[in-house]
Amino acid sequence: MTLSSADYSAIWLTLKLASLTTVILLVIGTPIALWLSRTRSWLRSPVGAIVALPLVLPPTVIGFYLLLALGPNGWIGQLTQSLGLGTLTFSFAGLVIGSVLYSMPFVIQPLQNAFSAIGTRPLEVAATLRANPWDTFFSVIVPLARPGFITAAILGFAHTVGEFGVVLMIGGNIPDKTRVVSVQIYDHVEAMEYAQAHWLAGAMLVFSFVVLLALYSSRKTKAVWS
Amino acid sequence: MIHTRLKLNYSGFSLDVDLQLPGRGVTALYGHSGSGKTTCLRCIAGLEQAEQGFIQINDEVWQDSDKRIFVPPHKRALGYVFQEASLFPHLSVQANLEFGLRRIPRQQRRVDMAHATELLGIGHLLDRDPQNLSGGERQRIGIARALLTSPKLLLMDEPLAALDTQRKNEILPYLQRLHDELDIPVLYVSHSQDEVARLADHLVLLSDGKALASGPIGETLARLDLPLALGDDAGVVIEGHVSAYDADYQLLTLQLPNTELSIRVAHSPMAEGQALRCKVQARDVSLSLQGVEQSSILNRLPVTVISEIGADNAAHVLIRLNAAGTPLLARITRYSRDQLGVHPGQQLWAQIKAVAVLA
Numbered sequence: 174m175t176l177s178s179a180d181y182s183a184i185w186l187t188l189k190l191a192s193l194t195t196v197i198l199l200v201i202g203t204p205i206a207l208w209l210s211r212t213r214s215w216l217r218s219p220v221g222a223i224v225a226l227p228l229v230l231p232p233t234v235i236g237f238y239l240l241l242a243l244g245p246n247g248w249i250g251q252l253t254q255s256l257g258l259g260t261l262t263f264s265f266a267g268l269v270i271g272s273v274l275y276s277m278p279f280v281i282q283p284l285q286n287a288f289s290a291i292g293t294r295p296l297e298v299a300a301t302l303r304a305n306p307w308d309t310f311f312s313v314i315v316p317l318a319r320p321g322f323i324t325a326a327i328l329g330f331a332h333t334v335g336e337f338g339v340v341l342m343i344g345g346n347i348p349d350k351t352r353v354v355s356v357q358i359y360d361h362v363e364a365m366e367y368a369q370a371h372w373l374a375g376a377m378l379v380f381s382f383v384v385l386l387a388l389y390s391s392r393k394t395k396a397v398w399s
Numbered sequence: 400m401i402h403t404r405l406k407l408n409y410s411g412f413s414l415d416v417d418l419q420l421p422g423r424g425v426t427a428l429y430g431h432s433g434s435g436k437t438t439c440l441r442c443i444a445g446l447e448q449a450e451q452g453f454i455q456i457n458d459e460v461w462q463d464s465d466k467r468i469f470v471p472p473h474k475r476a477l478g479y480v481f482q483e484a485s486l487f488p489h490l491s492v493q494a495n496l497e498f499g500l501r502r503i504p505r506q507q508r509r510v511d512m513a514h515a516t517e518l519l520g521i522g523h524l525l526d527r528d529p530q531n532l533s534g535g536e537r538q539r540i541g542i543a544r545a546l547l548t549s550p551k552l553l554l555m556d557e558p559l560a561a562l563d564t565q566r567k568n569e570i571l572p573y574l575q576r577l578h579d580e581l582d583i584p585v586l587y588v589s590h591s592q593d594e595v596a597r598l599a600d601h602l603v604l605l606s607d608g609k610a611l612a613s614g615p616i617g618e619t620l621a622r623l624d625l626p627l628a629l630g631d632d633a634g635v636v637i638e639g640h641v642s643a644y645d646a647d648y649q650l651l652t653l654q655l656p657n658t659e660l661s662i663r664v665a666h667s668p669m670a671e672g673q674a675l676r677c678k679v680q681a682r683d684v685s686l687s688l689q690g691v692e693q694s695s696i697l698n699r700l701p702v703t704v705i706s707e708i709g710a711d712n713a714a715h716v717l718i719r720l721n722a723a724g725t726p727l728l729a730r731i732t733r734y735s736r737d738q739l740g741v742h743p744g745q746q747l748w749a750q751i752k753a754v755a756v757l758a
Contacts, residue, residue: 304473
């Protein structure tokens, strides 16, 4: 008894979803985290709270509101329909949107902490050495915040792999399109296929442990700003 | 010529200065912590923006708030040395040094790697990791890194304050070499009179965000109306030129600027004509009515009394003197003042018990 082709398809879909979500989150999360770590605006706290919301909300709540927004009568749904894209509910694109929201704090918060830890001095030094802000970002901020980027990517990826509630609410259970590993396990259990469920659940367990092990071992050395 | 006019208000602090500073040599911004000297420097660098400001360095305008001009720091041809060396920990010493250098167009480079490493004595450190260096070594690299941007103005924010005395003494000679060998104007923030006396040509005294005085170092230190004169440290800086050397007694004769007067100091040989800077503390100067006197005191100069003020305690007074154009300060007891009948315009002899050679 090993994994079925439906299981492999679910695994592939999950990896694709998690990779895409992580890349999108690193791209949009970096400027948000940079802004949160530098701004003195009153908007800092509200934005920080919104970013952290997925940490505390039940995934079904996020899924519910997304379902409304992405659906045919929701504002995003209206927009996608007017662009000729149809609605995004029960599609892979819809899952990506849901996952980005759901995993957002796991990417933004490590980045924000890493940027805050750098402080303003290295940026001032770079400016007095003629580096413009973009130059400073790539030649000073990124290398100094590297551990933060690694943590953010690992956590964002792993958290998306573990997603269940949001997927079920907005993506349903469509093979090859929205049926990810966590949903597949649920299906197996519902169908009393415990052996199948064991294989997948065990694989998830090992995967999660390895990810966290890699994360904690990478934190041994820490650069000191001098 | 450096012109800076800055007005800035934080909660509980305001800065309001209008300074015309020489476009060459070392200008010290001197004052206690909270006097606004670092804020001044940061505004000149563009790291902070004064609400109202005008900053002109020779022929370049860096800020003119009336015309809404504010050149961002990375477009200002300046070098900045922070209190902590602030080397990039992810780069080697060599890469730190090259960070600014690589960002300067080749034709604008006036300081090269060989020159900078030789000036600061850091050639042997290039392959090292910044984390494994002493504080003094790190700061020398920070200074070289700033110099390698070929700045039109070098800003130094208490570069020695984070170091112990031994490390300070290790760096000071290098700073003096910069002063002597490079033609880059320096603004040097410090709260140490000793550093200022050794390095600066021009002194700006800041207090509570205002400039109390701005002038050549010798004159400014000798002014009695400034808080500098108070305290045990009061004294003047004299920059003279070597006119003779007595190898037998190992004494250097130092001619005071624009006069025939000279003083002699114990020193190693120096060539004639070389400049030497000394500090004469007010407590080491005594006054007498007669010039000829048998005494172990080497230096005796004819002086004219200019004015007097009370010193930091009731028993003493400070007398400001003029030795043929060179200002001197004497700290004497009120009793002696009355015995000698000291009054402005009076001709006296100043006996200098000790001369500290600074550079």
